[in-house]
Amino acid sequence: MTTLLLLDATVLTLSPDGSRVQPLAHHDVLVEGQRITHVQPTGQADPSHFDEVVRAAGRVVMPGLINTHAHVPMVLFRGLAEDVSIDRWFNEFIWPLESNLHPDDVYWGMLLGTAEMLLGGVTTVADHYFHMDVGAKAIAESGMRGVLGWAMFGSQGQAALDTTERFVRQHHNSADGRITAAIAPHAPYTCDDDFLRGSARLVDALGVPAHIHAAEVRAQTDLSLQKRGLTPIQVLEQTGLLRQGTILAHACGVLPSDIELMAEAGVGVAHAPKTYLKLGMDVTPIPALRQAGIAVGLATDGAVSNNTLDLWEALRLCAMLQKDRARQPEVLPIAEALLIATRESARVLGMADRLGAVQAGYLADLIVLDLGGLHHQPLHDLGASLVYNTLPTDVQTVIVNGQIVVRDRVLRRIDPATVVHQASRAMQRLAQRVPAQRIQTYQP
Amino acid sequence: MTTLLLLDATVLTLSPDGSRVQPLAHHDVLVEGQRITHVQPTGQADPSHFDEVVRAAGRVVMPGLINTHAHVPMVLFRGLAEDVSIDRWFNEFIWPLESNLHPDDVYWGMLLGTAEMLLGGVTTVADHYFHMDVGAKAIAESGMRGVLGWAMFGSQGQAALDTTERFVRQHHNSADGRITAAIAPHAPYTCDDDFLRGSARLVDALGVPAHIHAAEVRAQTDLSLQKRGLTPIQVLEQTGLLRQGTILAHACGVLPSDIELMAEAGVGVAHAPKTYLKLGMDVTPIPALRQAGIAVGLATDGAVSNNTLDLWEALRLCAMLQKDRARQPEVLPIAEALLIATRESARVLGMADRLGAVQAGYLADLIVLDLGGLHHQPLHDLGASLVYNTLPTDVQTVIVNGQIVVRDRVLRRIDPATVVHQASRAMQRLAQRVPAQRIQTYQP
Numbered sequence: 062m063t064t065l066l067l068l069d070a071t072v073l074t075l076s077p078d079g080s081r082v083q084p085l086a087h088h089d090v091l092v093e094g095q096r097i098t099h100v101q102p103t104g105q106a107d108p109s110h111f112d113e114v115v116r117a118a119g120r121v122v123m124p125g126l127i128n129t130h131a132h133v134p135m136v137l138f139r140g141l142a143e144d145v146s147i148d149r150w151f152n153e154f155i156w157p158l159e160s161n162l163h164p165d166d167v168y169w170g171m172l173l174g175t176a177e178m179l180l181g182g183v184t185t186v187a188d189h190y191f192h193m194d195v196g197a198k199a200i201a202e203s204g205m206r207g208v209l210g211w212a213m214f215g216s217q218g219q220a221a222l223d224t225t226e227r228f229v230r231q232h233h234n235s236a237d238g239r240i241t242a243a244i245a246p247h248a249p250y251t252c253d254d255d256f257l258r259g260s261a262r263l264v265d266a267l268g269v270p271a272h273i274h275a276a277e278v279r280a281q282t283d284l285s286l287q288k289r290g291l292t293p294i295q296v297l298e299q300t301g302l303l304r305q306g307t308i309l310a311h312a313c314g315v316l317p318s319d320i321e322l323m324a325e326a327g328v329g330v331a332h333a334p335k336t337y338l339k340l341g342m343d344v345t346p347i348p349a350l351r352q353a354g355i356a357v358g359l360a361t362d363g364a365v366s367n368n369t370l371d372l373w374e375a376l377r378l379c380a381m382l383q384k385d386r387a388r389q390p391e392v393l394p395i396a397e398a399l400l401i402a403t404r405e406s407a408r409v410l411g412m413a414d415r416l417g418a419v420q421a422g423y424l425a426d427l428i429v430l431d432l433g434g435l436h437h438q439p440l441h442d443l444g445a446s447l448v449y450n451t452l453p454t455d456v457q458t459v460i461v462n463g464q465i466v467v468r469d470r471v472l473r474r475i476d477p478a479t480v481v482h483q484a485s486r487a488m489q490r491l492a493q494r495v496p497a498q499r500i501q502t503y504q505p
Numbered sequence: 506m507t508t509l510l511l512l513d514a515t516v517l518t519l520s521p522d523g524s525r526v527q528p529l530a531h532h533d534v535l536v537e538g539q540r541i542t543h544v545q546p547t548g549q550a551d552p553s554h555f556d557e558v559v560r561a562a563g564r565v566v567m568p569g570l571i572n573t574h575a576h577v578p579m580v581l582f583r584g585l586a587e588d589v590s591i592d593r594w595f596n597e598f599i600w601p602l603e604s605n606l607h608p609d610d611v612y613w614g615m616l617l618g619t620a621e622m623l624l625g626g627v628t629t630v631a632d633h634y635f636h637m638d639v640g641a642k643a644i645a646e647s648g649m650r651g652v653l654g655w656a657m658f659g660s661q662g663q664a665a666l667d668t669t670e671r672f673v674r675q676h677h678n679s680a681d682g683r684i685t686a687a688i689a690p691h692a693p694y695t696c697d698d699d700f701l702r703g704s705a706r707l708v709d710a711l712g713v714p715a716h717i718h719a720a721e722v723r724a725q726t727d728l729s730l731q732k733r734g735l736t737p738i739q740v741l742e743q744t745g746l747l748r749q750g751t752i753l754a755h756a757c758g759v760l761p762s763d764i765e766l767m768a769e770a771g772v773g774v775a776h777a778p779k780t781y782l783k784l785g786m787d788v789t790p791i792p793a794l795r796q797a798g799i800a801v802g803l804a805t806d807g808a809v810s811n812n813t814l815d816l817w818e819a820l821r822l823c824a825m826l827q828k829d830r831a832r833q834p835e836v837l838p839i840a841e842a843l844l845i846a847t848r849e850s851a852r853v854l855g856m857a858d859r860l861g862a863v864q865a866g867y868l869a870d871l872i873v874l875d876l877g878g879l880h881h882q883p884l885h886d887l888g889a890s891l892v893y894n895t896l897p898t899d900v901q902t903v904i905v906n907g908q909i910v911v912r913d914r915v916l917r918r919i920d921p922a923t924v925v926h927q928a929s930r931a932m933q934r935l936a937q938r939v940p941a942q943r944i945q946t947y948q949p
Binding site for chain 1: 580581582589590591594783784826829831835880888894896897929932
């Protein structure tokens with residue numbers, strides 16, 4: 062097995078209860094194969110005994126960031142749906158644009174977005190998109206870790222469930238275990254109950270998690286109550302999708318009674334704050350969810366609402382939006398924000414036993430940060446700098462599953478020039494909106 | 506006079522009414538001395554005729570960003586007052602910390618913050634801080650443009666006004682015209698009416714603008730009304746400070762009647778959205794202010810609330826927070842955000858006739874951006890990328906007053922290693938809080 066030594070770093074750890082940031086100065090991280098074997102004071106390990114050494118003196122090592130909800134290939138549509146209402150965003154922009162998508166576009170879009178994320182310190186993504194077979198190929202090649210679901214609308218019927226089943230059987234646990242498959246119906250308002258039940262049967266049969274949008278805004282909850290007397294969360298419960306391991310995207314419009322159901326079921330929530338601000342949406346009630354014991358993780362959503370896949374920006378917006386909503390700057394302090402970005406994001410993906418901490422036995426998904434930039438100086442408080450000052454460009458080296466995939470800001474497995482060229486090639490066709498042609502209608 | 510050619514850039518311009526982004530592809534910007542002389546299609550100018558040439562093919566040239574309200578030397582205290590209420594922020598952290606300040610600290614802090622800003626594309630700052638004589642020295646050396654006010658509390662009495670008068674006489678219009686002096690009483694709640702009147706007399710006598718915090722949160726307005734039946738804006742009006750050219754920081758807590766007074770007087774408003782989120786404050790009512798014709802500009806405030814001096818982050822938060830507050834994603838569209846970042850920020854400083862546009866006759870404060878990073882690809886919409894995707898690290902070259910101060914991300918006039926060393930040297934002393942020793946008490 063390949064061995065790797067991260068030498069003489071400041072290692073970010075949190076106190077067991079998550080209430081304090083506890084940096085370990087002058088520590089080494091030892092990796093064997095896919096896993097961390099030791100985190101120990103510098104001086105005990107001999108660098109000459111390791112296959113690869115990353116000299117990290119003066120740098121910070123922390124768990125790779127985890128993007129708990131994205132539509133990565135949508136980077137292709139960046140900047141094409143600006144300053145419009147959610148209604149128009151779906152019906153006049155996104156869904157018409159997506160009617161032009163070829164599998165090839167998804168492949169190059171996934172590689173482009175993955176390259177952006179790896180360079181920004183994101184080592185795992187839970188992605189929800191079309192043509193996920195080629196998406197999985199891109200993830201496998203990039204070296205990233207992914208929880209991948211092939212997006213389905215109810216209108217696509219049994220054929221979509223069959224495609225998903227084939228996808229899961231082929232890709233689950235592939236790429237040295239880096240790829241986990243998921244069952245990805247779009248949302249309660251785009252999938253009827255039978256389709257949701259069919260999705261739940263796949264979850265049972267295949268033993269993989271579900272990943273679905275739910276109660277994105279309060280208006281969806283209100284409309285669902287009007288139409289059928291049930292909230293979107295109650296619909297998920299009745300159809301068997303509200304269960305341990307399910308990833309709920311957004312949950313901005315949940316009621317207190319929904320939160321009880323979610324906590325009992327053991328679902329996790331993906332929180333994408335930039336999208337909420339930009340689209341004028343409600344904001345995930347993080348304190349209430351966490352109070353109920355529900356895991357909340359960070360997310361970027363797609364680049365057509367979030368514009369980038371920068372999870373550092375999501376991290377500080379997550380903390381700041383809760384302070385803003387509560388009108389109390391004490392809410393969601395720095396250690397809690399870092400807990401959400403690491404252990405809790407891992408818990409949303411059902412991987413808290415192996416991701417989200419720099420700890421012996423955990424998977425070696427690690428990032429090395431250079432906080433020497435002037436925007437961090439003087440560095441009085443490491444936690445504050447990580448939450449409020451860090452830019453994706455501060456990330457120097459990225460390790461996934463024990464393999465170095467970015468070294469000194471250079472991608473090792475993706476050629477960015479080729480990816481940008483291929484993604485841009487399709488631009489003209491992709492940028493055409495044919496509103497009559499849309500894969501779905503937004504009518505919650 | 507030195508001549509400079511920016512060759513073959515995409516030049517950012519906005520339509521005259523500010524409603525559309527109009528990039529000029531393949532254009533040159535010609536500079537003679539401090540000013541832009543021509544903006545013209547590439548091919549007409551001969552590069553060999555210029556003292557300096559910046560090759561900008563595939564890059565974007567736009568006006569340097571303008572930070573309309575900061576306390577730059579507070580970078581020294583970065584990360585020292587996190588997750589605390591405004592009350593504690595002032596009384597237990599900021600004002601005790603500032604009681605340790607030496608002029609030397611201000612000098613190095615100003616250089617450090619200026620270096621961070623220049624590298625991030627900020628070419629002008631309106632700063633409000635103590636020991637501004639050494640602050641001005643740092644600004645002069647850095648090559649940046651500044652509107653500099655020596656912060657005063659009413660408790661300091663006539664001595665402070667005298668110091669300011671000496672400061673203005675010595676520094677106004679210095680550094681090749683890069684430094685404008687300002688009269689900087691802290692706020693209506695820390696300066697009594699006599700002191701504010703004394704400040705207004707200095708504005709009259711010296712012909713320089715005033716720069717003051719006002720109605721930072723609605724609670725200040727309510728308390729002022731309770732205590733004396735006047736809003737902070739009315740207090741400024743009665744004491745002679747609500748006048749053409751005055752820079753009001755924040756104005757988050759103004760009433761509709763205040764907005765009328767402000768519009769009549771011709772003041773400008775500095776908007777620092779990250780601070781408002783982080784401290785759980787109200788948000789500047791930008792649409793109402795702009796509707797009334799009041800100039801609103803972007804700001805970072807100090808790094809103890811904003812953590813960095815990143816004006817790109819302020820730009821996107823400015824747009825997103827208004828969408829959020831209105832619950833309408835159509836509010837504050839991209840072109841308007843860029844207008845606020847450029848021409849309107851210049852107007853807040855009374856410099857709209859010479860800053861904020863890439864236009865013949867304007868001062869040559871220009872930045873060159875490389876939007877080739879993966880987080881911009883594919884680049885469908887330049888305006889969207891500038892507002893929602895741009896990082897300080899995308900800035901390549903920075904020109905102030907016709908002089909190149911950053912070239913290919915290297916500062917030409919500041920040695921960052923020395924500055925960081927000197928700023929860190931004072932860390933131990935500066936980080937000590939002696940709550941009994943504070944320069945002021947927050948009790949609005």
